[in-house]
Amino acid sequence: MANEKEVVISVKNLNVKFLSHGKKVHVIRDVSLDVYKGETLAIVGESGSGKSVFTKTFTGMLDANGYIDSGQIMFGDLDVTKFKKSKDWYGIRGKRIATIFQDPMTSLNPLLSIGYQISEVLRLHHGLSKKEAKEEAIKLLERVRIPDARKRYDDYPFQYSGGMRQRVVIAIALACRPEVLICDEPTTALDVTVQTQILDLIKELQEEYGWTIIFITHDLGVVAKVADRIAVMYGGQFVEVGTSEDVFYRPAHPYTWALLSSLPQLGTKEEPLLYIKGNPPTFGDEIIGDAFAPRNEYAMRIDYIQEPPMFKISDTHYAKTWLLDDHAPQVEKPRVIRNLRERMKIAAEELQKELGDTYEK
Amino acid sequence: MKNDEMKTPNKAKEMSHDIFDTGSYSNESVIAYLKEQHDKKYRKRKNAPAFVEPKGQIKDEDDILVKLRDVRIGFKRGNTERVVIEHLNLDIKRGEILGLVGESGSGKTTIGRAIIRVNPVSGGVITYNNVPISGKIPHHVERALKTKIQMIFQDPSASLNERANVDYIVSEGLRAFHLYDDEEDRLNKVTLMLEKVGLMPEHLKRYPHEFSGGQRQRIGIARCMIMGPEMVIADEPISALDVSIRAQVLNLIKQFQQENKMTVLFIAHDLSVVRYISDRIAVINSGKIVELADANRLFEAPLHPYTKALLSAVPIPDPRIESKKKIVVYSPDMHHYTEEDMPDFYEIEPNHFVRANKAELKKYKEDLKALNAYNENLKKKSKGGQKDESKKD
Structure with missing residues (x-):
């Protein structure tokens, strides 16, 4: 299936470094990944x-002290790592790849009206006149379900609630008809109820416009709803890549196990919640071997010496851990992961009755 | 000193x-x-x-x-x-x-x-x-x-x-x-x-x-x-x-x-x-407590539509379940409160309170019965499931 798909963005051996206090900090370490057309890839x-750094390289938005050390990012026929001037980015940034950021308050300009900020995009990228842009902008606001869009056109960001602001940001992204949409933790600052609404909206718009979505989050619970494929990142590398079913039903990397088992949804009252001990690596120090090894209870001696390669589990499923090597001992997955499906079923059955279908007879 | x-x-x-x-x-x-x-x-x-x-x-x-x-x-x-x-x-x-x-x-x-x-x-x-x-x-x-x-x-x-x-x-x-x-x-x-x-x-x-x-x-x-x-x-x-x-x-x-x-x-x-x-959970919406119960009980038998909306919004880390899940949307217009029938905070069962007017209270009581029956069923089922599992082991 994977072979038939058209590749939109192809990243090969990407290395990103930051200059900090005269030292070079290696943040993205030799990463390769393909993004297919029309899919939702969750990182x-x-x-x-x-x-976040990884996806920022797609639109040339790295912080001033960051640079691409080596590697290739192919977007269609263009290698965006070759771009030197900011003019080069004009045709891509915002137009073909749009980004939705975490905090809608900081991504909107508080001094400009909502209407202006949307129509600005339309005028710049599509060359519409002011009047046309206004009509188009109101249509967009209605599309993302802002009630009374015409009236609220002249309102300022502070007059909108958090969820509405995020809708406006989506409308701005929508204005350009981008091919790829990068959602950088779009719902982290929002309530759960608003979160589901925003996720539904993004999904609905994706079906309508055929977007490719790259969805960045720290919450595996959110991912289950939106993602077709999941890439788990740790210490500047992908440690597990697979379809959403691969990762949720057949997780192979100990870090994915840890992430899944620490979800509070799956906790029971009787026992303390599981969590990942220790801290993620700071990029200041050189990483030798497997970056997750110090926090990994399944770590073997080789994990501290040599970096594991990406092992292929199936056509769609890859994981970077020595546990998959032929010489590795058979380890038992943690109990929570073994009966993960069972636990999720229980959680779901509880929700099923909230849906009101199962018992109304 | x-x-x-x-x-x-x-x-x-x-x-x-x-x-x-x-x-x-x-x-x-x-x-x-x-x-x-x-x-x-x-x-x-x-x-x-x-x-x-x-x-x-x-x-x-x-x-x-x-x-x-x-x-x-x-x-x-x-x-x-x-x-x-x-x-x-x-x-x-x-x-x-x-x-x-x-x-x-x-x-x-x-x-x-x-x-x-x-x-x-x-x-x-x-x-x-x-x-x-x-x-x-x-x-x-x-x-x-x-x-x-x-x-x-x-x-x-x-x-x-x-x-x-x-x-x-x-x-x-x-x-x-x-x-x-x-x-x-x-x-x-x-x-x-x-x-x-x-x-x-x-x-x-x-x-x-x-x-x-x-x-x-x-x-x-x-x-x-x-x-x-x-x-x-x-x-x-x-x-x-x-x-x-x-x-x-x-x-x-x-x-x-x-x-x-x-x-x-x-x-x-x-x-x-x-x-x-x-131990206990109080659900609050626009300044009013709409439901209050023991933590487990609230999950077993949620009655107020707002509680249900909150519950349905909880993401479940399972792609198959998530794709089937329906989201309950709450709006205050759901309640038909009139001057004669204003809402109050009722104790519908011991230690389980819900904000309702009289018409709603009646409906919630029926809901509660249905939910209890449903939970009983679920328990029986899971008990049966456990037995099956033990056989497998």
């Missing part, structure tokens, strides 16, 4: 794992 | 014990006071509404630590007042973890802040151990209260002083109330507390920006726990944290609660988190 990882 | 007294470290603590141990402002006094206020308010009006006695949710008076009766909180802006909370009645049991769940803007934070006297109430009474703590209270009561109730905030990077080191941040409360013998004792206490929350003694001289989000929240917890509080108000302590760190912080709060027999008011917007940690 999951803790804060500081490099997931 | 006088000097000695000044140095006595735990004096403030002892004093505060006295105040709150002999509290005599019981339920009758509260109601008498509220009635007086009510009469005063409607003194000159002809068709004044009758006084309705506010009721709590816990019957045994001795169990109640914090009592909120007919509480009204509003924010003044010029000449207009925006009332956020009105006619709020809530009991917090001694030694329990009460989860307070609602969306942003529902007033859940305001309630927590009213208890700790950050937001003044504009009506009603809040008592702590039968001592009134709302409105104007004597200075020494307010001071004693500060050692009793502590707070954990949402955003650890915003709530810690950027310019102070960990030692200062954690011991600030101790200094303010002279709760230590000498410098050595203070340092000992701080070090011990840091170890308890999983930080190292060498962190003492570091500054907040040098820590990760989870560690910063640990500092916030250490600062709160070093005062040995009887009650903690945790205002969304994990919303700003990574999922992998949330579990650590939750475990820490629960561990402290069990060790010290503390009472915790746990404020959150995510029901899945609250279920794990709390």
Whole structure:
């Protein structure tokens, strides 16, 4: 199946470094990944794992002290790592690849009206006149379900609630008809109820416009709803890549196990919640071997010496851990992971009755 | 002699014990006071509404630590007042973890802040151990209260002083109330507390920006726990944290609660988190508590449509289930409240309260029956499933 798909973005052996206090900090370490057309790819990882930095390279938005050391990012026929001037990015940034950021308050300009910020995009990228842009912008606001869009066109961001602001940001992204949409933790600052609404909206718009979505989050619970494929990131590398079913039903990397088992949804009252001990690596120090080894209870001696390769489990499923090597001992997955499906079924059955179908007879 | 007294470290603590141990402002006094206020308010009006006695949710008076009766909180802006909370009645049991769940803007934070006297109430009474703590209270009561109730905030990077080191941040409360013998004792206490929350003694001289989000929240917890509080108000302590760190912080709060027999008011917007940690859960929507029950019971038998909406919003980490899941959307228009049939807070089964009018109450009762039957079925099924599994093993 994977072979038939058209590749939109192809990343090969990407290395990103940052200059900090005269030292070179290696943040993205030799990463390769293909993004297919029309799919939703979720990148999951803790804060500081490099997931935001990775996607920022697609649109040339790295911080001033960051640079691409080596590697290739092919977007269609263009190698965006070759771009030197900011002019080069004009045709891509915002137009073909749009980004939705975490905090809608900081990504909107508080001094400009909502209407202006949307129509600005339309005027710049599509060359519409002011009047046309206004009509188009109101249509967009209605599309993302802002009630009374015409009236609220002249409102300022502070007059909108958090969820509404995020809708406006989506409308701005929508204005350009991008091919790829990068959602950088779009719902982290929002309530759960608003979160589901925003996720539904993004999904609905994806079906309508055929977007390719790259979805960045630290919450595996959110991912189950939106993702077709999941890439788990740790210490600047992908440790597990697979379809959503691969990762949730057949997780192979100990870090994925740990992430899944620490979800509070699956906790029971009787026992304390499981969590990942220790801290993620700071990028200042050189990483030798497997980056997750110090926190990994299944770590073997080789984990501290040599970096594991990406092992192929199936056509769609890859994991970077020595546990998959032929010489590795058979380890038992943690109990929570073994009966994960069971636990999720229980959680779901509880929800099923909230849905009101099962018992109304 | 006088000097000695000044140095006595735990004096403030002892004093505060006295105040709150002999509290005599019981339920009758509260109601008498509220009635007086009510009469005063409607003194000159002809068709004044009758006084309705506010009721709590816990019957045994001795169990109640914090009592909120007919509480009204509003924010003044010029000449207009925006009332956020009105006619709020809530009991917090001694030694329990009460989860307070609602969306942003529902007033859940305001309630927590009213208890700790950050937001003044504009009506009603809040008592702590039968001592009134709302409105104007004597200075020494307010001071004693500060050692009793502590707070954990949402955003650890915003709530810690950027310019102070960990030692200062954690011991600030101790200094303010002279709760230590000498410098050595203070340092000992701080070090011990840091170890308890999983930080190292060498962190003492570091500054907040040098820590990760989870560690910063640990500092916030250490600062709160070093005062040995009887009650903690945790205002969304994990919303700003990574999922992998949330579990650590939750475990820490629960561990402290069990060790010290503390009472915790746990404020959150995510029901899945609250279920794990709390004994009882109150669901709040636009300033009104819509449902209150034991944590497990609320999940077994949710009745109010808003509770159902919150439950359906909890993401389940399972792609197949997620794709089938339907989202319940709540809107206040769902209720058909008329003047004759106004909603009230009813106890639909023991310790399970729901806000409803009479028509709704009838419907909820039927729902409850159906849910009970459904749960029975589920239990039977899962028992059968377990047997099957044991055979396989």
